[in-house]
Amino acid sequence: MVILLILFLLGLCIGSFLNVVIYRLPKNESIIYPSSHCPFCNHKIAFYDNIPLLSFIILGGRCRNCKKRISFQYPLVEFICGIILPLSFLYYGFSLNFFATSLFLYLLLPIFFIDLKHQVISDKITIPGIIIGFAFSFFLETFHWLGSLIGIAVGGGILLLTAVIGKWVFKKEAMGMGDVMLFMMVGAFLGWKGVLLTLILASFLGSIIGGIILTIKKKKDTVVPFGPFISIAAAFSYFWGTFLIEKYLSLFR
């Protein structure tokens, strides 16, 4: 129990850091300097007001200085990050898989929130992600480096093809390079089966939820980013992909 609590607290700190990444990366600001400040009044946030989760509750979700409401996204990101480490631990124990899983999820999380807000998927996350995923494949017993390499190629290839055909058919950008890079990262961690499953699930999720959003908003220039759906689908495929693919294939046996 103690170990789970320690991992949870450690995860909260990672969440605190990822909040900074989500806020500053799209603005091309340094994620190390300067220290945290209120997005409204620029007031420097003291360390005792910067405790993950707790400070948000104590301050009632408002800045101590200007009393403006702070986005619920901050404690949400911290909480999700908090439970990633204990969950990975329960799933894998202290193994290399524990680190690979946690890292993969910590890469997907900022991609999810940044794309949701800014409609952009940063290379600064996906390129290191591709390298990290590929590097892990050399050491994981459950995965082979060739599987990772094929995953990268399939993820990139299919998406690039979709982007080209999409542009040709719809006469506009259907898929950005950011999406292609993200699929390469997913392929590096999941292999070609996982990346295909992610594509199917993400398209399915995207067309349903995206359709609902477009119907509600009714504005023609409303953009529904694909990255959040890819991120969710990838996380799902990571844990339940093998099970789902086995079940599907057994239908034909």
Ligand SMILES: [Zn+2]
């Ligand atoms: Zn403020």
